[in-house]
Amino acid sequence: MKLETHPDLQVELGALRLRVPTLMGSGCYGSGEEYAPFADLAEIGAVVLKSVTRLPRLGNPTPRLAVTPSGLLNAIGLQNPGIEHYLAHDVAKFASRPCAVVGSVAGFSVDDYAYVTQRLAVRDEIHAIELNISCPNVGSEGETFACDANLAEAATKAARAVTAKPLIVKLSPNVTDIAAIARVVEGAGADALAVINTVRGMAIDVDRREPRLGNAAGGLSGPAIRPIAVLAVWNVAAAVRIPIVGQGGIESARDALEFFLAGASAVSIGTGNFTDPRVPLNVTSGLRTYLAQRGAGSLREIVGTANPGFLGPA
Amino acid sequence: MKLETHPDLQVELGALRLRVPTLMGSGCYGSGEEYAPFADLAEIGAVVLKSVTRLPRLGNPTPRLAVTPSGLLNAIGLQNPGIEHYLAHDVAKFASRPCAVVGSVAGFSVDDYAYVTQRLAVRDEIHAIELNISCPNVGSEGETFACDANLAEAATKAARAVTAKPLIVKLSPNVTDIAAIARVVEGAGADALAVINTVRGMAIDVDRREPRLGNAAGGLSGPAIRPIAVLAVWNVAAAVRIPIVGQGGIESARDALEFFLAGASAVSIGTGNFTDPRVPLNVTSGLRTYLAQRGAGSLREIVGTANPGFLGPA
Amino acid sequence: MRALATSPAIHETVVVDRRETLSGIVILGLYAPEIARLVRPGQYAMAVPPGGERAATALGVYEARDERISLMLAVVGVRTRELANLQVGAKLDLLAPLGNGFDLEALRDDVALVAGGVGLASMLLPAQHLTASGRRAHLYYGASTAEALVDESKFAELGIGVSVATDDGTRGYHGFVTELLERDGRAHDVLAACGPSPMLRAVGRIARLRGVRAQLALEETFACGVGACWGCVVAIDRSSPQAPRFPQASSAWDGHADAASASEYVYARICKEGPVFWSDELRW
Amino acid sequence: MRALATSPAIHETVVVDRRETLSGIVILGLYAPEIARLVRPGQYAMAVPPGGERAATALGVYEARDERISLMLAVVGVRTRELANLQVGAKLDLLAPLGNGFDLEALRDDVALVAGGVGLASMLLPAQHLTASGRRAHLYYGASTAEALVDESKFAELGIGVSVATDDGTRGYHGFVTELLERDGRAHDVLAACGPSPMLRAVGRIARLRGVRAQLALEETFACGVGACWGCVVAIDRSSPQAPRFPQASSAWDGHADAASASEYVYARICKEGPVFWSDELRW
């Protein structure tokens, strides 16, 4: 068995070791079982669960989705049953997943993040925590945690204090300087960064003369935002040493490679699953071919190699 | 002649009165003559000229363009002959344009903005000035004027001080809070705001393992960014009373209407011309039909009507 | 509706037939033996976009017979245009069959089938099933204009009566199909409908007034189509068997603060719990 | 090259013929009488994307005769795929004819035409022109593999000798077409080439070594195709007649500070000043 034909795709996000470097984006893959008829979950790295909050949330009014050129706008509004119901009814089922399971925590105060992280992280079914800090902070005029360095730091520190499990913090692109936020979050104890969450956007129905989403504004995802996401990874990779989970519009191995070459250690696929549930497997097989053709023994060898500023996971 | 079949499309941007509310985006329409074989310039509102700087600039190394999903990345790097050569050789020709002509000024210091604006604005061939403040300020670690409220204010004030001609300031979407910048720029004396310039982005050539653009990063334009631009207009329209020139991915009257309904008084078409030079005329004829079908006598009647927060030009 | 025991998968199909009507509706015939065998009336497919770069498109399975199925397409945006441009020989991958179709047992003796536009696509399989099991049905079918009325003959062939309406009066009743249904003397035990939301709401109102029940096949923008994204929801009675188990919750974005503010409804996924719902359980 | 007196416009054309080679190259025949009449060898067209949402695509005009032209397409990305999928009967709008073609007068007696891949598309009209005016020419034509070599016969019919090369040696010389050209004994007065940049650079080197000149038809990503965006540039000698008038300038993003730093080159637009340039004037 030649090494070149089986390049090593393993990746470590803090203590979270994944066989393959593909995570399924939070909110896009349910809890994994929804996609089980269409994709072999044993062949994906991890499913990031839909974000959960302290209290139950009905979610936003409808419509919650709008299709835009090469993109998708969504405003789901964190519909979820709240952490207690989740722990009591849902989490046990995740034990049977043949891939890693990353819990996603959302909140509206620093205390929310600490509380939900603590409650969720003690469960064995959950292998790592992703902090979705793109929610408005009710304490400061609705400012989003991810858009303010102090709030991002506080949420990260609060979560870090209550768990030793791998902690991924998900950054928002809707900021002037994402690298600055990344540095602060790294300093606050994050093990890895997810880059990027959706880009703020809106579509208007010109017949009804109102926004197409019930919530007016939403988050833009899909291939349309890929160039924005690649640059964000590029900039963050030159600012921090912790691993980056690149995401935004990945639909193929070539798309994923843009992120790896910019400095991501792993990638996440969200909207790509809505295009075709075979995207995650196409990505891993395409990565193997790419690496084999170049005689690379592992994915690690090429991470950040297009980015002169790449600092590299320590 | 029934009013409904000839709705009034006129718009005023400060003292700049346009028969139709379509401007051709800076850097995308040359000086107008390049598109004269393909579009009737008498049927467009204004051409915004390619940005000019104090000193001549060769522009960025190649490649300068990359196609992305429903988008275009560019990093032209302000190739231009500098204001003196421009005044001596180019400006006189603009007098023959059958539409309004807006000069675009770029700079790397507050002084640059003042100087170039002053030199250009005295010329009769130039009917208004657009301030492209998306350049890095060399005085402050390459920070972009449009991404810092103080710098944006200083550049606007400097330009305002040297001309009474209509002054449009073009904002960048690459900020945490575009409405806050808009407010400051309004206060500094701008007559109108152009919203938005391109979104920062990057594409990587995975075969050559380097960015596809010679300049590494570039600006994303085209339909991909339309939802980002519509939301930016929506937010700015709830923050200022001066008119807004909406732009980003407009290819049809329906696209343009999203901007008008969000609160833009006029629209600008850039990349849409690269798709089809007939886009500007399709936009105006589609607007007329839309208004006529709804019995609206003028475009003004529908501006901002989808946006409950719309303040409206004073 | 009740979950059906069909197991969905990704199927690679091929276009074997393509019809285009005067009004631009395209009917794609596909070689898809497994889907043809598995699909139940009211189920749908997600069509993987041949060019990538956008979410898959939800389409009702119109016909299913002899290893073939067909899809009926109205071009409304980029995704449906791309699909409508497919020619014979082109490949098309489908996630199918998806969703819970009509509750056919509950469609008892005399059924009013109500279709608006390409909502007709979800009505032929139920009609075949009803007539095959000896039940009576009548089709009320509305479209914008005469040209946009397609394939009524397929229903007539089944021995089903057809009444048509057009918005512009170019054929049949001049007005909405729901007005036609309202004015029509016939009494029906139950209604089954597919079409645009305003039409379905009207069908629900008519059912309430008549004291009968209606099964509505809803449409909404889908992203995943498999229940993963919670994007395609509709508000539904908390007590409905189709309602997701869910604790009382607040409805606002600032829901962190007032979970106590109970709501009578929850959001159910049209793609998963539906697409067919009993009208009297919807809170829309 | 010298500006030609053709006036470009937007032309509505229709696909009247479609050929697809084994290697996937598609040749679209179009009814386009005005373009057929106006186009000069080496000019190109910008194809308006039928589905919008992306910039137009630059394509050489391959054939032009009897009110028809043809385009030769290699599918490399979304835009070329969309165009290659067009079927007979489809409409296609073209901005044409664009650019300055080959300087045919300067292509004197014995011309080596060098084509790489679909660069061949820009070689047939020059070949026809040369033979029609009694000049000698020889085509050196390279492709990745035998299947990707298309339409050599059209050149042979003109009485032009053809030597081929394939990267994988499946036909003709095993290696690059420029190696074939180098090893070939024939002396030529002048070279004219179209193909990928590395090939064109090699042609330029060969010309320099042989002390002859070469006209290169360059390719680059285009956006406007009409000279408006300055996106498609190539560095060219300041003294070239094709160089835009331009004062001495700095090259860096911080060019505000050092306009004194003179440069020997300026950037010329491939779409406007080109696409054909003399190799000895390029600074790439």
Ligand SMILES: Cc1cc2nc3c(=O)[nH]c(=O)nc-3n(C[C@H](O)[C@H](O)[C@H](O)COP(=O)(O)OP(=O)(O)OC[C@H]3O[C@@H](n4cnc5c(N)ncnc54)[C@H](O)[C@@H]3O)c2cc1C
């Ligand atoms: C279960 C189910 C079954 C279905 N079955 C069928 C079927 O059998 N046949 C069928 O044809 N369809 C069916 N549909 C509908 C079909 O899925 C949608 O029509 C399709 O997804 C639309 O995708 P699109 O990209 O073409 O249009 P989109 O771009 O998503 O546009 C959708 C709507 O938005 C409008 N729109 C787009 N842009 C704007 C704008 N700027 N301002 C205002 N409005 C705008 C369009 O006009 C259109 O009405 C079904 C849907 C569901 C959920």
Ligand SMILES: Cc1cc2nc3c(=O)[nH]c(=O)nc-3n(C[C@H](O)[C@H](O)[C@H](O)COP(=O)(O)OP(=O)(O)OC[C@H]3O[C@@H](n4cnc5c(N)ncnc54)[C@H](O)[C@@H]3O)c2cc1C
């Ligand atoms: C004057 C002129 C004449 C021309 N004549 C012809 C002609 O006659 N026939 C013809 O077929 N072509 C011709 N071309 C080339 C043609 O215009 C281009 O091939 C076309 O524009 C490509 O567009 P696209 O959207 O299909 O590909 P794009 O998406 O623009 O891709 C272009 C290139 O980038 C590569 N690429 C895309 N994504 C990535 C990625 N993530 N990483 C690395 N690489 C990537 C593609 O593989 C491809 O090689 C001509 C060009 C010019 C300038």
Ligand SMILES: Cc1cc2nc3c(=O)[nH]c(=O)nc-3n(C[C@H](O)[C@H](O)[C@H](O)COP(=O)(O)O)c2cc1C
């Ligand atoms: C429908 C939808 C729902 C999402 N919900 C969440 C969520 O609950 N929590 C979160 O952190 N990100 C959420 N996201 C963001 C994705 O996880 C992902 O970061 C983003 O969409 C960019 O990647 P993509 O283009 O591959 O989808 C959601 C995205 C979509 C499209």
Ligand SMILES: Cc1cc2nc3c(=O)[nH]c(=O)nc-3n(C[C@H](O)[C@H](O)[C@H](O)COP(=O)(O)O)c2cc1C
């Ligand atoms: C090739 C290209 C060059 C541009 N050059 C300039 C410029 O010199 N000055 C400027 O203010 N904006 C410039 N822009 C931005 C456009 O004017 C416009 O604001 C932006 O592209 C968004 O609109 P669009 O999607 O319609 O193109 C440029 C855009 C493109 C695509």
Ligand code: FES
């Ligand atoms: S479309 Fe995703 S849950 Fe229904």
Ligand code: FES
């Ligand atoms: S492509 Fe725009 S100047 Fe050449």
